[in-house]
Amino acid sequence: MTEDGSSWSPAQIDRDKPNAARVYDYYLGGAHNFAADRAMAEQAIADWPELPAIMRANRGFLRRAVRFMVGCGVRQFLDLGAGLPTAGSVPETAQSVDPSCRVVSVDIDPVAVAHSRAILASNPLVTVLQGDLRDSSAVLDASGLDLSQPVAVLLVAVLHFVGDGDDPAGIVAAYRDGLPSGSMFAITHATADAQPQRAATHRQLYRRTALPMTMRTRAEVTALFAGLELLPPGVVNLTRWQPDSDTDQSVGLAGYAAVGVKR
Incomplete structure (x- = not known):
């Protein structure tokens, strides 16, 4: 389902250029995308039919991880490369688990930020920042979070x-070093x-957006958690991390x- 964007898309947004955040929204079946985004997504799906299911699996992990973190007592979330709040x-x-949870959403993309501010304007516990996740000091300073208390850092489908x-890995380490013990990283x-040829085609497609992709091996992803305690089951396929009854x-x-958690 889509809409004309009048309620969530500022007038200055270029609707004719595909945007990675809106393409992702389309994969999830969301309403915050335009024709250019849908065209790019459909081209990707033609090459890789499982993509919508993969994106839903990624979002499923996000939900499980956030609920897990709230269950561990964390009430502050720093969502880096947040995209759109679909x-x-x-x-x-x-906030469905604990309405007092505070969320800071950060994205470098002014389009994603503009959309997100419009969508989340009525939520007083959410702050949307335009920022570069590579500059951890600036992001943490601008976040307004209580850095004496644990923070959950979300780097979901962004690195x-x-x-x-x-x-x-250095970016993750900078946030790790700037946050207290008990902080968690997803x-x-x-x-x-598993699928090098399809992955290569997908990388080529994303060169049409402002965000080209660099895919990494399991060993390289594991290295991102240096200095953190990896929680069970470790670095696994998206659907294998603490699956629930809704996980495909x-x-x-x-x-x-x-x-991972900082001890």
Whole structure:
């Protein structure tokens, strides 16, 4: 289902250029996308029919991880590369468990930020920031979070948009070092380990957006958790991380997921 965007899309937004966040929304069956986004998504689906199921698996992990973190006592969430707050978003999921949860959504993409501010304007416990996740000091300073208390850092389907030259492991380490013990990290990351040819086609398609992709191996994703305690079951397929009754475990390997904690 889609809509004309009048209630959530500022007038200055270019609706004719595909946007990665809106394409993702389309994969999830959301209403916050335009014709250009749908065209790009349908081209990707033609090459890789399982993509919508993979994106739903990624969102399913996000929901499970957020609920798990709230269950561990964390009430502050820093969602880096947040994209659009579509169904099953961090604010929706966390606040459904405990309405006092605070969420800071950060994205470098001004389009995603503009949409998100419009969508979340009525939620006083959510702050939407335009920022570069690579600059951890600036993001943490602007977040307004209580950095003396544990923070859940979400890097879900975003680090594959960070090139090797920007040192993704170093980025994670900077947030780890800036937060107190008890803080938790949830990461998902695209991989070409199982389907290299399809992954290559997908990478080429994303070069049409402002966010080209860098897919990584299981060993490379595991290295992102240096200095953190990996929680069971470790770095696994998206659908294998603490699955629930709603998890479709037939989805093949296209990305890894894990949660770690700072001790």
